[in-house]
Amino acid sequence: MDGIPLYQESRIPKRFLAEAQGHPGLWFERFYNQYSADFSLESSESKINFLKTLCHPERGALRVGIPYELRKAWVRQKNMLEHCHGRQWVFSSDWHFVTGLGNAHPVENALLFHPTLGVPYLPGSSVKGLVRAWIELHLPEPEAALKRIFGSANKEPAGSDNSFEAGEIMFFDALPIAPVELVIDTMTPHMGQWYEQGAEFPGTKASLPADWHDPVPVPFLAVKRVSLAFSVAPRVKREDTDELLAFIHQVLESALLHAGAGAKTAAGYGSFNSCSYDAAKMIKGWTQEVEESRAAQQKEARLKAMSPAQQILMSLEADMQKSEMQNPSSGGVFHNALFDQIRSAATEWSTEDFTALLELTHDFFKQHGSKAKRKEFNQLKRELVGE
Amino acid sequence: MTATTHLIFGLFTETPLHAGGGSKDGLIDLPIQREIHSGWPCVFGSAMKGALRARADQLGVDDDLKVTAFGPDTLNASDHAGALLVGDARLLLLPVRSLTGHFRMVTCPALLRRFVADRARAGLTGPIPAIPEVEQGSVQVKNPQGKGDIFLEEFCFTPQPWSTADEWVELLLALVAPVPGLEEKDVRETLASQLTVVDDDSFSHFCRSAIPVLPHVRINSQTKTVEGGGLWHEESLPPDTLLYCVVAAQPPRSKRYHDMNSAKLLEQACEALFASGPYLQVGGNETTGMGWCRVARVAAELPGGEQ
Numbered sequence: 030m031d032g033i034p035l036y037q038e039s040r041i042p043k044r045f046l047a048e049a050q051g052h053p054g055l056w057f058e059r060f061y062n063q064y065s066a067d068f069s070l071e072s073s074e075s076k077i078n079f080l081k082t083l084c085h086p087e088r089g090a091l092r093v094g095i096p097y098e099l100r101k102a103w104v105r106q107k108n109m110l111e112h113c114h115g116r117q118w119v120f121s122s123d124w125h126f127v128t129g130l131g132n133a134h135p136v137e138n139a140l141l142f143h144p145t146l147g148v149p150y151l152p153g154s155s156v157k158g159l160v161r162a163w164i165e166l167h168l169p170e171p172e173a174a175l176k177r178i179f180g181s182a183n184k185e186p187a188g189s190d191n192s193f194e195a196g197e198i199m200f201f202d203a204l205p206i207a208p209v210e211l212v213i214d215t216m217t218p219h220m221g222q223w224y225e226q227g228a229e230f231p232g233t234k235a236s237l238p239a240d241w242h243d244p245v246p247v248p249f250l251a252v253k254r255v256s257l258a259f260s261v262a263p264r265v266k267r268e269d270t271d272e273l274l275a276f277i278h279q280v281l282e283s284a285l286l287h288a289g290a291g292a293k294t295a296a297g298y299g300s301f302n303s304c305s306y307d308a309a310k311m312i313k314g315w316t317q318e319v320e321e322s323r324a325a326q327q328k329e330a331r332l333k334a335m336s337p338a339q340q341i342l343m344s345l346e347a348d349m350q351k352s353e354m355q356n357p358s359s360g361g362v363f364h365n366a367l368f369d370q371i372r373s374a375a376t377e378w379s380t381e382d383f384t385a386l387l388e389l390t391h392d393f394f395k396q397h398g399s400k401a402k403r404k405e406f407n408q409l410k411r412e413l414v415g416e
Numbered sequence: 417m418t419a420t421t422h423l424i425f426g427l428f429t430e431t432p433l434h435a436g437g438g439s440k441d442g443l444i445d446l447p448i449q450r451e452i453h454s455g456w457p458c459v460f461g462s463a464m465k466g467a468l469r470a471r472a473d474q475l476g477v478d479d480d481l482k483v484t485a486f487g488p489d490t491l492n493a494s495d496h497a498g499a500l501l502v503g504d505a506r507l508l509l510l511p512v513r514s515l516t517g518h519f520r521m522v523t524c525p526a527l528l529r530r531f532v533a534d535r536a537r538a539g540l541t542g543p544i545p546a547i548p549e550v551e552q553g554s555v556q557v558k559n560p561q562g563k564g565d566i567f568l569e570e571f572c573f574t575p576q577p578w579s580t581a582d583e584w585v586e587l588l589l590a591l592v593a594p595v596p597g598l599e600e601k602d603v604r605e606t607l608a609s610q611l612t613v614v615d616d617d618s619f620s621h622f623c624r625s626a627i628p629v630l631p632h633v634r635i636n637s638q639t640k641t642v643e644g645g646g647l648w649h650e651e652s653l654p655p656d657t658l659l660y661c662v663v664a665a666q667p668p669r670s671k672r673y674h675d676m677n678s679a680k681l682l683e684q685a686c687e688a689l690f691a692s693g694p695y696l697q698v699g700g701n702e703t704t705g706m707g708w709c710r711v712a713r714v715a716a717e718l719p720g721g722e723q
Binding site: 051054108141180196260 | 656
């Protein structure tokens with residue numbers, strides 16, 4: 030912090046990541062504080078120093094993302110996907126992964142952070158591009174698949190037959206399901222002149238791609254380990270949509286493993302393998318929770334739509350399933366309560382509900398009631414119905 | 417006096433939303449729609465109506481109901497007007513990144529004032545909490561104690577207590593549709609802890625500087641390099657943005673429904689559109705997953721159809 034403090038007046042929390050759980054992407058994009066007095070970037074040291082401000086002071090490592098918030102985002106996406114008849118597959122990174130590397134940043138290479146979740150992610154457009162590129166390059170006759178999934182056989186307007194339309198598949202942002210480990214990585218380009226001037230001044234000492242150049246270390250931020258949830262859904266639902274989605278799963282799997290997602294894939298970045306054991310276990314638990322919650326909501330909605338009599342019927346039915354209620358001695362109170370219920374229902378309930386109650390109790394006593402109770406019930410029934 | 421019925425849709429964005437504003441705006445190739453006088457992001461009523469109609473098409477809603485609600489197709493446009501009047505989707509809460517907590521749901525007095533007016537226009541009754549007055553350089557939050565300064569983007573604000581925060585949380589929550597798997601209590605607590613009012617000028621600034629802009633590149637798969645002209649910058653509202661849209665229904669004008677009143681029509685249209693789930697896709701880039709909103713419906717307690 031020897032250079033110009035850009036935000037001199039502000040009182041930036043020193044360890045904002047550890048203490049206040051601030052947005053790492055905001056810090057990374059807006060709070061670069063390593064310029065020298067003439068606003069130059071002194072050395073790669075200053076870049077590393079800045080990247081280190083993202084690290085936890087004690088643990089030295091950097092993990093971004095709040096487990097609870099990531100779960101919430103997953104639950105929301107899960108519900109939306111179910112509404113759209115979509116599918117989701119989780120893949121875990123094999124090695125480092127970078128996304129949004131080309132965005133402008135003082136350390137030269139940026140990293141794309143999600144605006145609200147504060148974790149690196151892969152935008153839906155990148156997922157779509159990845160799948161498309163794999164199909165274009167690795168399918169023997171890709172035209173039909175391209176036309177169906179992406180709406181055009183050729184990306185170039187001039188190269189197509191002008192029959193552009195919207196593709197059939199929606200590719201959603203691939204979001205991490207658990208906090209993400211970041212790492213400070215270094216690239217050491219040393220043939221910059223060759224890339225910059227090789228075409229213009231070929232063959233000079235400076236512009237040849239050779240070993241005598243000095244390497245220029247450039248630090249950048251990369252994702253060390255992440256499990257991303259890839260979600261797709263049909264925009265149009267057809268009979269064979271399931272097959273199409275299975276095909277996309279297969280393409281995505283191959284593309285993620287062999288081609289890689291994000292940037293620097295030629296250097297081994299962005300390779301994803303099948304879902305890690307921990308991630309799969311977590312997703313399974315979450316899925317169960319969502320399903321239970323949805324079932325509870327539906328039950329509540331059904332209850333709300335019922336008349337009070339029907340609600341009582343339902344709860345009685347549930348009670349009758351319990352073994353302690355079925356035992357004549359321990360369930361005695363319950364048995365007597367049933368008789369009271371029948372007496373009051375005879376005057377207050379509709380005939381239909383009352384008949385249902387009588388049938389329910391009849392079956393219950395037939396199976397679980399003592400002889401005396403059965404007799405008592407039949408007597409009560411005669412009294413009320415008059416048979 | 418026509419007997420119209422009103423409804424407010426709360427639109428909570430699940431994915432980034434890009435309702436395209438057309439021409440290039442400064443450095444941004446594809447800006448989003450904004451209100452011209454305030455610069456606040458919005459989704460024009462025409463785009464909202466299109467989104468609703470497209471959903472009706474996709475769900476295979478009965479043709480007569482569709483024509484009654486949205487009007488006949490272009491060839492028969494002169495027959496009669498549609499019964500639904502769809503307003504602009506207006507911004508209410510904008511998620512803004514923070515160094516104190518990941519992000520905050522930010523709004524300003526001018527937005528709240530307009531929301532109150534729109535509620536009244538839609539015939540919604542009930543108590544309305546006071547509009548907070550916010551000084552420049554400070555923000556109002558529910559619990560300012562012990563939190564220190566609040567950082568929104570690169571700006572630092574002094575937090576002050578917001579006496580009516582809880583009432584506002586309730587009013588705003590009505591616009592957020594529930595999700596199975598998320599407890600209502602948690603959603604309320606999250607909103608209460610994130611809700612922040614800034615002054616109108618600061619909010620206008622955030623509406624420019626705190627909206628995500630993503631670069632896109634079109635890569636040639638054969639060469640794996642960027643194609644000429646294949647780099648553009650696209651603006652979009654982030655997930656967790658809350659918008660609302662006032663929809664009014666007039667008495668149906670089509671033959672089959674002409675006996676029906678506006679309240680009944682609105683109910684039928686909503687049932688047809690949202691019975692399968694509270695979701696609506698709004699704006700462009702549908703195939704890259706954008707524009708999905710969770711829709712909550714807030715109606716006046718007594719239907720104003722028959723007066």
